[in-house]
Amino acid sequence: MIMKTKILFLLLFAGVACYAQNPTDGYFKLTRAGFQEKNAYETTAFVEKYFRVPGNTGFNASIHYVENILKKAGFVQQKQNEAEAPLTYRIEKRAMKNNTWEPVDASIAIVGETQPFISYQTNRNMIPINCGSTPAGGVTANVVYLEKIIPAEIEKMDLKGKILFSENNPSRLLQIAAKAGAIGVLGYSMPKYTQPEIHQTSIQFGSMKANSDVWTLLLSYAAKEKLKAACLKGETKLKVNIQTKIYPSEELTIIANVRGSINPAERFVFSAHVQEPGANDNASGVGTLAEMARLTAELYQVKKINPKRSLTFLWGDEIVSTRRYIMEDTTRAKGILWGMSLDMVGEDTKKTGGSFLIEKMPDPSAIWTRGTDKHTEWGAGDVGEKDLFPHYFNDFIFDICKTQGKFANWTVNYNPFEGGSDHTPFLQHKIPGLLMWHFTDVFYHTDNDRIDKVSPTEMRNVGISALTAAYTLISADENTAIATVSQVKADALTRLKTEFELSKKAIAGGKAANNEKHIIEVWCKWYVDALATIGKMPVKAETTKVGSAIKFATNEIEKQTEVYLGELKQVND
Incomplete structure (x- = not known):
């Protein structure tokens, strides 16, 4: 029996080693040949022209622009449900509780000077969302510079009819x-x-309470310094003009679906939010996802792909639309097996800084961030052991992106979980969810995030990787699952070795051995539990071969962990 087990193990993993070299090669070939970065870039350029808030002109124009792409690609408008045709789309319309808002124009000029020192034409983020208008023609008033905000002292000042700065x-x-x-x-x-x-002309966009009696404007570093210098010289009077539109509207979400042929209720969901005024954030996500949907329809119609599960593309209001998609239909939600957010995926990193990142689902690196792991300037989330989400999705996506990175000389990195985009609603509902993005971006949320900072090549690499991953998963078979077991096992052993070396060094430096051993144990458990999730990857029920592969990989990881724990004990002794 022992000999038979050893033979099965050797045969099984010999087959895995052979197959695992190229489980996604066929899909990579299709996506690399078919993804047209020019299309993604053109859509991005259209969307980025607008300051997009749900319900406003730019948001709705972007939704309808995507609709036209879908219609031309072969998606038909859904009347009742997704089962009407293999390729369907729908626009969901909802009355908004609050009015929508959009900027029209603004300027600030020092009285006595011929030109405004800042204007909407160059700084469209200077008007916070929900800011009202000044009377037609603008207002003129003295400005009061407050070096420190001390409410008790400010209340004693005569500020009626003045502008605070x-x-x-x-x-x-x-x-x-x-x-x-x-x-x-x-x-x-x-x-x-x-x-x-x-970058002295940048302004990050902001918002303010609607229906305020006081208007607000934001300044760039250069504008702030100019106004400060004028105020320090003496009395300064400003002419301020703000024109915005505030009106009732509908919120739109557009959803396209490619119906699976065997398990249509099971699906992979991509989400790209439309709102926010930037080119990279997030016109690039809208453009990349639109081209991904177009290519998918093309490949489906010429029968180069035959998805066994459904593939869904969603464009809407960040987090809100994705959360609603999950929560409004509990039956549909049960079939969502994977979710992915495309957010800020087009950066020309030579101009913006940072690199392409995959934000991982919560794994132990979100708790113990050390070695080469690091959080972005966005900041760490509040993650404890109870929040960990073991799943093969992290390693599966990262390895596909690394494959494309090697092929295209594309830099690929990852960061521990932080939250804040359309991947979070998936995770909150216990659905595997990842974020594809870029950071740190020096133009993040600023009005210098324009089309000249967008790289068509970057969008191409993201789109190819995302589609290849989705195509593989929605039609995964036994061989795909076994290859993934091998891949995840290798990643696990690499991670355990890294954590062991870090813990060994930490103990030598005086850190508590029990704590360091605990880190290794948590990583081991995370990967063992992640391996177990591969059993549900194949479209058809788990086979004996997949189960055996998981069992052997689990044993190898657990044995190696015991070796490391024993060596850490020796270091401590």
Whole structure:
């Protein structure tokens, strides 16, 4: 019996080694040949022209632009349900509880100077979302520079009819301004990673409470410094003009579906949010996903792909639309096996900085971030052991991206879980979800995030990787699962070795051995549990071969972990 087991093991993994070299080669060939980065770039260029807020002109125009792409690709408008045709799309319309908003124009000029020192034409983020308009023709008033915000002292000042200015986020002054009778607030709020002293014209977009009696404008570093210098010289009077539109509207979400031939209720869902005013954030996600949908329809119609499960593409309001897609139909939600957010996927990193990243589902690196692991400037999330989400999805996607990276000389990295995009609703509902993005981006959320910062090649690499992964998973068979077992096992052993070396060094440096051993144990358990999830990967029920592969891989990981724990004990002794 022991000899038979050994023979089975050798035969099984010999087959895995042979097959695992190219389980996705066929799909890579199709996506590399078919993905047209020019299409993705053109869509991105159209969307980025607009300041997009749910319900406003730019948001709706973007949705309908995607609709036209889908219709031309062969998707038909859904009447009742997704079963009507293999390729369907629908636009969901919902009345908005609050009015939508869009900017029209703005400028600030120092009275006595011929030209505004900042205007909407160059800085469309200067008007916070929900800001109202000034009277037609603008207003003229004295500006009061507040070096420090001390409410007790400000309340003693005569601010009626004046404009307050500080080098702080204007939200800190709005309530004070309204109470004191001021007409407006000018503020400044740029994080260090945007390097405002270098990129002096950038403004990150913001928002304010709707229906406020006080208007607010945001300043760039250069504008802030100019106004500050003028105020320090003496009395300064400004002419401010703001024109915005605030009106009732509908919120739109567009969803396209490629119906699976065997298990159509099971699906992979891609999500790209439309709102926000940037080119990379997130017009690039909209453009990349639109080209992915177009190519999928093309490949399906010429019978080069035959998805066994369904593939869904969603464009809407960040987090809101994805969460609603999951929560509105509990039966549908049970069939969502994977989710992926495309957010900020087009950066020309030579201009923006940073690199392409996959934000992982919560694994132990989100708790113990050490070695080469590091969080972005976005910041770590609050993750404990109870929040860990063991699944093969992390390694599966990362390895596919690395394959494309090697092929295309494309830099691929990852970061521990942080949250904040359309992957989070999936995770909150216990659905494997990942984020494809770029960071750190010095133009993140700023009005310098324009089409000249977008790389068609970057969108191509992201689109190829994402589609290849999805095609593989929605039609996964026994061989795909066994190859994934081999891949995840190798990744697990590599990670355990890395963590062992870090823990050994930590113990030698005086750290508690029990804590270091615990880290290794948690990583072992995470990978053992991740391997177990591969059993559900094949479209058909788990086979004996897949189960055996998982068992052998699990044993190897657990044995290696015991070796490392024993060596750590010796270091401690």
